[in-house]
Amino acid sequence: MRFLLFFILLVSFQVSHADFWSGSSRNFLRTQLGNKVAISCHNCYAIDNKVLSLEETLSYIHSGQAAGADLIEIDMVAHNNSWVVRHDGIPKGSSETEDPEYLGPDFELVFQDSAFRNGSQVPFIELKSKLGPNVGDHYANLLIGTLNDLGYLESGKIVVIRSFHLDTLKEIKTALSGLTAQKQSRVKLSRAYRTNFEPDVELCENSEACGKLEAWQKDIARVKSNGYEMVELNFQTKNIASLIEYAKSLGLAVNLWTIRDYSEVFAAIFRESVDALTIDQNKGQWERSRETNIRIARSVISDPTNILHLNMAGQNYTNSNYLNYVDQTASRQIYRFSNGHPSWEWLGAIGEDRFGGSLIFDKNNAHFVRLHDGDNNSGEGFLVHAVVNFDSFSGSPTQAIVSKADTGGFALELSGGYLRFGVHVNGAYHYVKYPQQNFNGTDTYQIVGVYDGSGGVRMWVDGKEVGTPPVVDGEVTKNNSPIVIGADPQGWSNQRFFFSGKIQQVNVQRWGHH
Incomplete structure (x- = not known):
């Protein structure tokens, strides 16, 4: 038998977490160890990425609010000098460009909704369009100006604007410069990554000598240096622990997308490591609605199950x-x-x-x-x-x-x-x-x-x-x-x-x- 002498000291301990959500008056759930985690309602304006009427869109948003979602994800596409709420882009020459029924509702009509405006949920806006320097300033200024005019940037409120495109985030950041410093701080910018992320060549001096994971982390460092505050990763990404811990070391918040099956399992294992989890319905061998998955994930966040x-x-x-x-x-x-x-x-x-x-x-x-x-x-x-x-x-x-x-x-x-x-x-x-x-x-x-x-x-x-x-x-x-x-x-x-x-x-x- 091996005899080992060891000491166990009981001490007061509190896990330290940066609070990405501190500007919001919403009462976010905390984990047993003190981390604040937001649950996002994925594509909360529709189901199965369908284009819907304004009334149908608002109905889904209200359902997400009622389910307890902290973040209401809304996808938007730049079109005809405005933004429309929809998931997919609009092909050039498509009949959809002329028929409002197939475009999706105008974003301003959605954000004018009183239940959405007066709710404590955080708008989690994903900009699908890549904004360039020629027309990007118009779309960026329109979005920021509308959010400001409708009261989404007042005290106690925050908005997260997200994109897979760095050029789009750059245009939004430029548009924010026209606001007061306080209101600028209420808009948080987030860089989303696809699972098959392909790094820019300029991130590596020698592209052959720069591995994908290294380039990915260099891009995360660029997110920080650009003044953005969050990165978003597919929860099934290979070597995801390295990406999460590196982002956290830079002071960036992390959202994981999109969890469908067994939302409770992934809420449990990631609840101390990240700031947000994006949840949707599952369609596996047994179906569970998006709203049910959201409720279950929220219940796990604060459940005192830790051993x-x-x-x-x-x-x-x-x-x-x-x-x-x-x-x-x-x-x-x-x-x-x-x-x-x-x-x-x-x-x-x-x-x-x-x-x-x-x-x-x-x-x-x-x-x-x-x-x-x-x-x-x-x-x-x-x-x-x-x-x-x-x-x-x-x-x-x-x-x-x-x-x-x-x-x-x-x-x-x-x-x-x-x-x-x-x-x-x-x-x-x-x-x-x-x-x-x-x-x-x-x-x-x-x-x-x-x-x-x-x-x-x-x-x-x-x-x-x-x-x-x-x-x-x-x-x-x-x-x-x-x-x-x-x-x-x-x-x-x-x-x-x-x-x-x-x-x-x-x-x-x-x-x-x-």
Whole structure:
């Protein structure tokens, strides 16, 4: 038996977050650890990107407000010296250019609506058109002037104007210069990115020597230097943790789009990391309306389900410092020892699969971090989330990433050629599996395992569900073993199944049906 001396200090701890939403009088939800997160109603003016009448458009906006959405997303296209509310551009020569029924409502009529104007929700405006220097100033001035005239820039209100086009944001920023400093501060500009982002050549001195992730982060730095305040990423983006942490290091807010299936799962894993989540309806094997998804995501944001929250990205974990993590009541600090505990890595340069700190585990040196005993609620299960880079897929038959599996609990691990997540229910472990050949040692992966006490044991990798979920019914068996990162617990003081790789985040939550 290995005896380890370690100290656990209970201290007052508050996670620090920049408040992107501070200019708004809306009462945004806060997470258990203090982060303020807004829920955006995706394409809140329509359904399935259809072009609708003014009355239909307002009906959908009012439904989003009633569902509790904090942000009302409205897409707009520049047309015929005004803006129309619609998702897609208008092809030149199309009959739509002449028929108002197919154009979509004029933006001013939408923003004149009293329920929208008097609501506390934040207009989350996406400009679909790329504005150039010749006519862009007209459209930018029209938009800013109308928002100002209709009272959207008064005290207690903010507006977020967003675009995939930097030229469009530049025109809007120029138009803002005609306002007072106070009113300028109430308009926040956001740069949206597509999943298949292609960097500008000028971002790299040698385009062949500049990787996509490095160029992407250089573009994020340009967003900051241009005076914009938010970036927006598809939640299934590869190596998304690196992009999020880099943006946060610059003081930028982050929105993730567009979450449809299992909005509760992604609200739970990202709620401490981002400032907004964009939610829509899902159309998978079971349908759930946009409004229902919004309500469920909001309920998860403030739900006190946290058992363990560890994020090493901003931590300096050295021989003389402590590793900080948060349970449901306080922060605990564990002293780092020379034997048994992992080493620490800091990646401060852009272009890496992670940004900031990570723990480095080596199975050959039996590294692990032993934390506390945290159980699920009666009749329920667990949500387990880890941000992981793999160093080894061979050697011992099992490598535990994070585990409480000791005749009970859960396990997220590599075993028998698979990544698998399992829970102990009704006397046995039940696993969902995904072949490890789908992973490499270069990228970092967002891995989530979920079981709510009745139904499927499910797993997601980078936002996409993987494996075939076994159907189980019953609560996860409780035990008295600790949660261990990088190994599998054997009682309170022994470990096995050591892991080789880097771990930046681990989140464990009590999880029930939503």
